[in-house]
Amino acid sequence: xxxxxxxxxxxxxxxxxxxxxxxxxxxxxxxxxxxxxxxxxxxxxxxxxxxxxxxxxxxxxxxxxxxxxxxxxxxxxxxxxxxxxxxxxxxxxxxxxxxxxxxxxxxxxxxxxxxxxxxxxxxxxxxxxxxxxxxxxxxxxxxxxxxxxxxxxxxxxxxxxxxxxxxxxxxxxxxxxxxxxxxxxxxxxxxxxxxxxxxxxxxxxxxxxxxxxxxxxxxxxxxxxxxxxxxxxxxxxxxxxxxxxxxxxxxxxxxxxxxxxxxxxxxxxxxxxxxxxxxxxxxxxxxxxxxxxxxxxxxxxxxxxxxxxxxxxxxxxxxxxxxxxxxxxxxxx
Numbered sequence: 001x002x003x004x005x006x007x008x009x010x011x012x013x014x015x016x017x018x019x020x021x022x023x024x025x026x027x028x029x030x031x032x033x034x035x036x037x038x039x040x041x042x043x044x045x046x047x048x049x050x051x052x053x054x055x056x057x058x059x060x061x062x063x064x065x066x067x068x069x070x071x072x073x074x075x076x077x078x079x080x081x082x083x084x085x086x087x088x089x090x091x092x093x094x095x096x097x098x099x100x101x102x103x104x105x106x107x108x109x110x111x112x113x114x115x116x117x118x119x120x121x122x123x124x125x126x127x128x129x130x131x132x133x134x135x136x137x138x139x140x141x142x143x144x145x146x147x148x149x150x151x152x153x154x155x156x157x158x159x160x161x162x163x164x165x166x167x168x169x170x171x172x173x174x175x176x177x178x179x180x181x182x183x184x185x186x187x188x189x190x191x192x193x194x195x196x197x198x199x200x201x202x203x204x205x206x207x208x209x210x211x212x213x214x215x216x217x218x219x220x221x222x223x224x225x226x227x228x229x230x231x232x233x234x235x236x237x238x239x240x241x242x243x244x245x246x247x248x249x250x251x252x253x254x255x256x257x258x259x260x261x262x263x264x265x266x267x268x269x270x271x272x273x274x275x276x277x278x279x280x281x282x283x284x285x286x287x288x289x290x291x292x293x294x295x296x297x298x299x300x301x302x303x304x305x306x307x308x309x310x311x312x313x314x315x316x317x318x319x320x321x322x323x324x325x326x327x328x329x330x331x332x333x
Contacts, residue, residue, distance in 0.1 A: 046062050050329065052075075077095030080092045084125040089101070089102045092123050092325070104329045111157070115136065119139070132155075134160070135172060148164075152182075163201075172185050172231065175239070185198055185199070197225050198224045215258070217248065231273030245269050247288070264288075274326070287304065300323075
């Protein structure tokens with residue numbers, strides 16, 4: 001049904017990898033940023049938005065003003081991002097096989113995790129205890145081997161515990177809820193050129209292995225077969241599955257139950273992973289943000305009211321290059 005979109009996503013992934021210069025530490029910087037602005041004095045109090053780019057940079061914006069704060073450089077291929085309760089931001093560098101931690105508004109990494117031989121694609125930090133989960137696509141920069149896993153670092157440091165699905169999987173993303181339960185998504189089912197079938201896995205807090213969970217897709221007769229999933233998220237009440245330009249909401253208790261679907265209208269049809277804006281630690285999200293791009297490298301970051309969806313309420317179009325991952329770092333009161 002959407003196989004053509006799956007092929008387009010594969011082409012885009014190849015183009016983005018080439019643009020990122022995978023394995024290189026040299027970044028082509030946005031032309032408007034020959035000299036980067038330094039963070040202003042009140043940056044600790046500001047909410048910030050981090051966006052990873054295909055040219056090996058991460059653009060940092062004031063969340064509400066949509067203006068550039070600084071650009072982080074020298075990544076190989078930054079992809080998924082996540083933030084903890086203190087505002088520290090983790091950047092999963094797929095090309096370097098590392099995860100970099102930055103303090104809120106900081107310009108130098110305060111901690112680096114060497115995830116090799118795994119290639120990190122996405123991450124999430126548990127608000128309950130600070131554990132860092134990393135979705136590893138695999139152990140090679142290739143789509144032919146489904147040897148991915150989920151690595152969990154206790155409080156974001158030390159040696160990880162690895163959780164695998166014990167069969168052919170590329171893990172794309174993961175998300176913690178407020179209790180410390182984890183939802184992860186992988187793509188599997190090698191067909192010669194494309195891993196076309198998403199699978200979902202659940203790791204309860206204190207769990208010892210991933211549990212396969214079936215998330216019903218009432219809008220497709222074949223479920224999630226041959227559908228693209230760009231990521232998963234937690235909104236404070238429901239789990240979010242991102243597919244093309246739609247958000248599917250679920251509860252997962254004894255079993256998974258579908259809640260509703262939200263349509264997002266943006267500049268381009270296929271989104272990257274989403275970040276949910278939650279002002280209160282125990283509150284429900286009020287906005288959702290995602291990046292998308294065209295093959296030319298042009299990109300946009302859209303903001304939507306949540307859970308209303310619909311047309312974007314704001315956009316960022318400057319200092320972007322085929323953007324993918326986003327993270328929201330909350331400022332201190």
